[in-house]
Amino acid sequence: MTGGTNPILRLESVHRNLGGQPVLRGIDLTLASGEIAVLIGGSGSGKTTLLRIVAGLERVDSGRVVLRGTDVDGPGTRRFIPPERRSLGMVFQEAALWPHLTVQENVAIAAGRGSEASARAAVRLLEVVGLGSLGARLPDTLSGGQKQRVALARALATGSDLLLLDEPLSSLDEMVRDRLRPLIRDTLRSQQRSALFVSHDRMDAWRLADRILVLENGRLSQADTPEALYRAPATPTVARYMGATGSFLVRGAGSGRVATPGGRIVGATCVDLASGAPGVAMAYPDALSFASDGIPARRIDSIFEAGRWRTRWRLAEFPGEMHGLHDHLPPDHALLQIDPAKLFAFPVATSLE
């Protein structure tokens, strides 16, 4: 998964207040050399602030930032290395291109490797981002999404071993995003470069990340491989990012079981939910299957999505609804069972972002 043993980036206990409010509340994070991490979290959870701190565009109030083994920020270390001396490739939400330079020059200048080599690198990277034919244009003549792709090509052109990418695909349509994700991943991996990629879009996490970092209210609630997060989400927000739906109240019933509002005991993956304690449960759509002793349910809607039927069910014993995924359209009424490995129950005190 990762290319080296030495971390390229380490954050220790980073705190940051903005406008009198805590925005980052004790971030500990290590990024391995060659690792692609995707930072996801709701609006206002602190993602951009975290990226700006790594970039040096924002200072920490306490804690420490260590880049390539060198302290770059932290009151205890009395050291601050400014952004221009951190050798990072960056894309921030506003593309900020040089208006008087052509698209190709904007990318070539970032490559900074002598005019011919830089121009060749720029042409190749503009091809990667699908803008091979726009090299001679000025930024003002581009759409928002095209500007964003130039900014991405420019970050890749820097040759930096660490890229900071804040929503670099957000202005692009879904088809372009789909096409770019594997190209970005291939480009980074072929050169063993690390990236910290901020996104709202869980497809970015699935398709780009070696490791997903979930930020909730200024804290990292979980940081692990996509598979680890999927199999054992630590919070309802993580479960939701991984694709869990529904959310209904249950009670812990001991040893991996919960009691439904209707009193039925079903198996579940209980995350810190004590027996008898109130909890909220949610499930992945493929948790649902049919069984003769299942819970009576009525199908209230279905859509055909990417080769499978995505269904919505009202279960007799559950308020709210559950979602299913099936190869064939199921009947209107069915008896459903829920795979305990894909039904998660969390204490109700756990915040739902």
Ligand SMILES: Nc1ncnc2c1ncn2[C@@H]1O[C@H](COP(=O)(O)OP(=O)(O)OP(=O)(O)O)[C@@H](O)[C@H]1O
């Ligand atoms: N300069 C500032 N002064 C005061 N509050 C700020 C400032 N910058 C950011 N904040 C607040 O800090 C919180 C985190 O902001 P940040 O931009 O890091 O969130 P985010 O997770 O990137 O959000 P989004 O996904 O909406 O871009 C927000 O509540 C924001 O309003």
